[in-house]
Amino acid sequence: MHTSHRSRFRTLLSAACCAVLGAGLLAGAGTASAAAPPAPQLKAGSKVVGYFTEWGTYDRRYLVKNIETSGSAAKLTHIDYAFGNVTGGKCAMGDSYAATDRTYTAAESVDGVADTWDQPLRGNFNQLLKLKKKHPNLRILWSFGGWTWSSGFGEAARNPAAFAQSCYDLVKNSRWAGVFDGIDIDWEYPNACGNTCDTSGRDAFRKLMAALRAKFGSSSLVTAAITADATAGGRIDATDYAGAAQYVDWYNPMTYDYFGAWASTGPTAPHSPLNSYSGIPTANYYTSATIAKLRGLGIPAAKLLLGIGFYGRGWTGVTQAAPGGSATGPAAGTYEQGIDDYKVLKAKCPVTGTVGGTAYAKCGSDWWSYDTPATIGTKMTYTNQQGLGGTFFWELSGDTASGELVKAID
Numbered sequence: 001m002h003t004s005h006r007s008r009f010r011t012l013l014s015a016a017c018c019a020v021l022g023a024g025l026l027a028g029a030g031t032a033s034a035a036a037p038p039a040p041q042l043k044a045g046s047k048v049v050g051y052f053t054e055w056g057t058y059d060r061r062y063l064v065k066n067i068e069t070s071g072s073a074a075k076l077t078h079i080d081y082a083f084g085n086v087t088g089g090k091c092a093m094g095d096s097y098a099a100t101d102r103t104y105t106a107a108e109s110v111d112g113v114a115d116t117w118d119q120p121l122r123g124n125f126n127q128l129l130k131l132k133k134k135h136p137n138l139r140i141l142w143s144f145g146g147w148t149w150s151s152g153f154g155e156a157a158r159n160p161a162a163f164a165q166s167c168y169d170l171v172k173n174s175r176w177a178g179v180f181d182g183i184d185i186d187w188e189y190p191n192a193c194g195n196t197c198d199t200s201g202r203d204a205f206r207k208l209m210a211a212l213r214a215k216f217g218s219s220s221l222v223t224a225a226i227t228a229d230a231t232a233g234g235r236i237d238a239t240d241y242a243g244a245a246q247y248v249d250w251y252n253p254m255t256y257d258y259f260g261a262w263a264s265t266g267p268t269a270p271h272s273p274l275n276s277y278s279g280i281p282t283a284n285y286y287t288s289a290t291i292a293k294l295r296g297l298g299i300p301a302a303k304l305l306l307g308i309g310f311y312g313r314g315w316t317g318v319t320q321a322a323p324g325g326s327a328t329g330p331a332a333g334t335y336e337q338g339i340d341d342y343k344v345l346k347a348k349c350p351v352t353g354t355v356g357g358t359a360y361a362k363c364g365s366d367w368w369s370y371d372t373p374a375t376i377g378t379k380m381t382y383t384n385q386q387g388l389g390g391t392f393f394w395e396l397s398g399d400t401a402s403g404e405l406v407k408a409i410d
Contacts, residue, residue: 047250047305047390048409049078051143053397054098054124059335062397064127065110070403072396073135075410078221080184080252081128082395084144086152089159090166091144099123100176110134125176132178141221142171143184150188151196157204160211168215182221182249183212189227192238206244213247225252228307230284230293242297249303252392253294255287256309259369261330261338264315268325270369271313274357274379279324286356287379291386301387306379308391310398310405312345312361312370313338321362323355323369331366341398342405345370357382373408380409 050072056062067073085092093099100123106114110130115122121129132138144167145153156163171180188194190205198204205224213222224244227235245251259269259281267279273286280286284293287306294304315338317328330338340348349363357378360369371379383391391409399405 047077047392048075048406049080049252049305049390049392050076050406051080051082051393051395052124053082053395054094056395056397057098057102057124060397063104063108064124064131065108066401067396068110068131068134070399070401070406072399072403072406073131073138075403075406076135076138077390078139078141079128079396080141080143080223080392081124081180082143083146083149083186084142084170085149086144086156087149088152089155089163091163091170092166093170094149097123100125121176125179128179129176139181139221140179141182141184141223142180143186143225145186145188147188147195150186150194150198153187153190153208154198154200154204157190157200157208160208161215163208164211164215167212171216182223183216184221184223184225184252185209185212186225188225189235190239192227192235202238202240203243204239206240206247209244209247221249222247223250223252224248225254228253228255228258228287228290230289231282232284236290236293236297241294242299245299245303250305250389251294251299251303252305253290253307254394255290255307256394257313258282258285260313261315261327264327264329266315266318266325266327267323268315268318268320268327268360268367268369269323270356270358270360272307272309272358272369272371273355274375274382277323277356280356281324288382291388295386302389304388305390305392306383306388308371308376308379308393308405308409310342310371310393310395311339312342312349312368314340314345314349314366314368316366318362318365318367321352321367323360325367327367331368340368342370342372343398343400346372346400371405373404376405376408 083094085094102123103115106112110127171183191202229235256272260271269281275288276286314331315327316331318325333340349361349368351359351361358375359372
């Protein structure tokens with residue numbers, strides 16, 4: 001994820017604690033309020049879940065209103081609000097100013113009504129309430145952790161019940177009653193290395209999710225974003241995801257970021273391939289291998305959502321158009337080297353080919369890979385064939401102003 005969370009992670013993989021896992025092993029990364037109408041019964045394959053970033057309202061200028069004006073709100077079934085912090089063994093606010101205090105003008109507001117100085121709730125949370133009024137079937141989960149804040153889960157795992165209580169108290173706080181319909185856990189990664197290395201043990205994640213389900217109850221949503229590392233002895237094997245599946249409504253396997261310019265000299269490879277292809281740098285580093293491994297553990301297909309990145313990853317100093325070429329480093333990006341939004345790349349570096357069920361582009365000496373409406377269509381066919389629970393994506397601000405990627409999912 002971008003900026004202060006997932007986007008930093010590849011440069012950190014040189015840390016000694018993670019070196020043993022090898023380069024490129026990272027993939028990716030409650031009780032309903034009385035004010036909300038009953039949750040609709042969704043058939044398998046119908047979930048469309050988009051992450052909305054708390055910090056995206058700053059430099060990116062992506063507001064809750066943009067979910068509406070793009071047409072995406074009408075296509076989404078769920079929004080994951082990212083991220084809450086995990087610290088001191090508890091759930092905590094991320095950026096309280098962005099979440100509850102920022103004053104919105106009429107032009108910025110979902111319903112065209114400006115905030116007043118004395119209203120009890122402002123910020124993103126109030127805007128999300130307004131969005132739910134326009135779309136009564138839309139459900140919102142508060143996601144905790146992410147790349148930077150996953151280091152707090154180790155302490156939380158030492159007292160799962162206390163952690164679950166803290167999360168419940170925060171998610172269901174009466175000040176923002178009606179905003180959240182559940183909780184999403186993004187622990188990167190239990191009993192494995194991410195931004196830091198966790199040694200909580202193979203059972204820690206299962207016990208944490210069991211405590212959350214016990215506290216939030218059956219009428220709230222409890223979900224988790226999980227690793228897509230399907231290599232033998234990799235991150236999926238490090239954790240009892242199958243045992244924890246009984247406690248979650250669904251998993252979001254982060255089936256993107258398989259490859260990228262953290263391997264600065266290449267070989268170039270698409271970051272989110274659906275299938276293997278001749279010359280893929282790492283075996284089992286593609287979406288269908290991840291899904292097959294998770295299903296093989298006994299996790300029901302309907303509890304697995306297909307992950308899509310609304311961004312591309314790229315290299316520079318590349319002469320070869322096809323995947324597998326050498327490079328001299330990461331390509332320039334708007335906010336960070338080696339990564340850029342789909343809405344930028346579609347104009348900056350148009351697609352020149354497809355491989356493994358996703359797209360790539362060569363422009364000048366730069367080489368990028370990203371999904372398009374056409375390749376998303378291919379992935380949706382796979383999702384339906386597998387009987388998966390639906391689709392999720394990281395994250396809304398990467399799409400065009402007209403929401404073309406969300407529309408391709410729908």
